[in-house]
Amino acid sequence: MATSDELLGTFVPVVVYWLYSGFYVLLDSTSVFDDYRLHPKKDEDVKNLASKATVVKGVLVQQVLQIAVSLLLFSVAGSSSSSTETTTETSLLTLARQFLVAMIVLDTWQYFLHRYMHINKFLYRHLHSKHHRLVVPYAYGALYNHPLEGLLMDTIGGALSFLLSGMSPRASIFFFSFATIKTVDDHCGLWLPGNILHFLFDNNSAYHDVHHQLYGNKYNFSQPFFVAWDKILGTHMPYSLEKRKEGGLEARPIKD
Ligand SMILES: [Zn+2]
Numbered sequence: 001m002a003t004s005d006e007l008l009g010t011f012v013p014v015v016v017y018w019l020y021s022g023f024y025v026l027l028d029s030t031s032v033f034d035d036y037r038l039h040p041k042k043d044e045d046v047k048n049l050a051s052k053a054t055v056v057k058g059v060l061v062q063q064v065l066q067i068a069v070s071l072l073l074f075s076v077a078g079s080s081s082s083s084t085e086t087t088t089e090t091s092l093l094t095l096a097r098q099f100l101v102a103m104i105v106l107d108t109w110q111y112f113l114h115r116y117m118h119i120n121k122f123l124y125r126h127l128h129s130k131h132h133r134l135v136v137p138y139a140y141g142a143l144y145n146h147p148l149e150g151l152l153m154d155t156i157g158g159a160l161s162f163l164l165s166g167m168s169p170r171a172s173i174f175f176f177s178f179a180t181i182k183t184v185d186d187h188c189g190l191w192l193p194g195n196i197l198h199f200l201f202d203n204n205s206a207y208h209d210v211h212h213q214l215y216g217n218k219y220n221f222s223q224p225f226f227v228a229w230d231k232i233l234g235t236h237m238p239y240s241l242e243k244r245k246e247g248g249l250e251a252r253p254i255k256d
């Protein structure tokens with residue numbers, strides 16, 4: 001059986017996903033932030049190949065499936081890690097190290113799988129193209145994926161980062177919530193001044209927006225944290241943020 005921390009690690013990120021997306025829906029409902037949009041609002045309906053209702057349904061299906069698989073994995077693995085957790089206090093330094101390792105593991109897993117899903121025509125057509133139906137990304141579309149892709153990328157990637165980092169189930173509640181916030185933010189479609197995630201990570205909403213465009217489809221595969229793999233393997237597309245004539249911003253690739 002899963003422990004209460006394992007249960008929280010499974011359910012809290014789902015709640016965080018909808019809360020954080022909901023925050024962006026609220027921002028989106030006003031025109032106050034139009035100057036910071038990466039695409040004109042109307043383009044969501046013009047350019048995207050999936051309706052909002054389809055996206056919500058798709059994300060929910062995927063989350064239900066991921067919850068089921070996570071609980072199954074926990075029940076198979078048993079509560080092996082829960083016995084040590086109560087006796088040892090994890091120091092902040094250890095926690096930071098575990099988070100860093102988990103971030104690197106998740107990034108590495110997702111980079112190569114993501115890139116392969118673009119190279120392999122069968123996988124792109126049948127799995128990953130679903131995520132790319134959103135040419136104009138928005139927050140709650142972040143996990144709009146084929147369920148099998150969600151399982152491979154997020155569930156297995158998450159399990160690997162959890163196991164290899166050695167973090168406790170309690171720490172994983174925070175790590176997976178953070179990873180969820182990061183992924184939602186990368187799809188928010190806004191470049192808001194003062195967004196701390198944009199300061200901390202070169203991989204952010206503008207960077208990932210480039211990947212969602214046709215010209216960026218073979219670049220900027222890195223997700224969700226660092227841009228290292230793109231830089232090392234030559235798939236990094238630099239861009240500049242320019243003002244659009246019709247208002248708002250655009251992440252425009254820099255050509256030399
Ligand atoms: Zn992609």
Ligand SMILES: [Zn+2]
Pocket residue numbers: 131137142187208212
């Ligand atoms: Zn995306």
